[in-house]
Amino acid sequence: MRTALAALAAILSLGAAPAPTGVAQGALMAATPAPTLAAYRLFTDDGAQHPNAGVTPYALNTPLFSDYAEKSRFLYLPPGTKARYRTTGALDLPVGSTLIKTFAYPADFRRPAEKVRMLETRLLIHRRSGWVALAYVWNAEQTEARLKRAGTRLDVNFTDVQGRLRRVDYHVPNANQCKECHSLSGRIAPIGVKARNLNGDFTYAEGPENQLAHWTRTGMLTGAPAPDKAPRTARWDDASEPLEARARAYLDGNCGHCHNPRGMASNSGLFLDLEEARPAHLGIGKRPVAAGKGSGDLETDLVPGRPDASIVAYRMASTDPGVMMPELGRSLVHDEGLALVRDYIARMQRP
Secondary structure, rough: OHHHHHHHHHHHHHHHOOOOOOOOOHHHHHOOOOHHHHHHHHOHHHHOOOOOOOOOEEEOOOOOOOOOOOOEEEEEEOOOOOEEEEOOOOOOOOOOOOOEEEEEEOOOOOOOOOEEEEEEEEEEEEEEEEEEEEEEEOOOOOOOEOOOOOEEEEEEEEEEEOOOOEEEEEOOOOOOHHHHHHHHHEEEEOOEEEEEEEEEEEEOOOOOHHHOOOOOOOOOOOOOOOHHHOOOOOOOOOOOOHHHHHHHHHHHHHHHOOOOOOOHHHHOOOOOOOOOOOOOOOOOOOOOOOEEEEEEEEOEEEEEOOOHHHHHHHHHHHOOOOOOOOOOOOOOOHHHHHHHHHHHHOOOOOO
């Protein structure tokens, strides 16, 4: 009987329509978000490890710190489209493009490939009306990620590279909080995919290659100069690079998305993006526009030679919600990032 049923199923399957295999472009562009990440078919497996055709992995030279979470990033471009190079700001990505970012923690950072727990996958989808941010939270079995528009909190425990047990009150953002970090002139916009932050090597299946060169060679990107002619964000954790370049890159990646002339913190007058060159707007000798608890009774954003007197370092060292900066996306102090910025301030020459 079992053999007969199997034969019948095989015969019926010959006339059945083949299962769709490509990215579900229609679902990405639909006004109503899909309830599950799998509905978009951005990956070929339930565990979101293997990107579908048209989905390319990438990395940033200096990313945003998010409570030590590991992040895997991908870009989907619709068939027949290309990203356009821009010297400043994010690449010009066509309608239908989707930025994909999964946040995960290994149980022990000394063995980062073992017992990895995915927490959420965020999508930033370029629809005709603009960019839309969505968060999908993974189940305990790591087999499905479901839409969570209202955000949520997750308890995370891990062992860090020093062997210390750490606990994170991990916060999946709601839709409004996504808008705060991704706001540019009042509209949602990508913040990480700047050409200068992509100007570094990535290890592809065929070997390492500069990402700008790879994207140009494979037809994903148009208008880009040779990598050595393009601006480049330093790697904040590469001690072989100049201290100032590394610290500026860190402040750009962690603060510059809000602290720029078009960001949510534009009224502060403190601009920490890499394009800023004016000392006062970089905080040097600058008094904050508003004092109080957030300043810690300090008077100046950045005092050359004196990190303990600098509000920037003070707020980076805090986990008090009313003081800490960035105010979203972390519950821990980034010890290594803080040490870098304090060293940068300490070695800065006084005017």
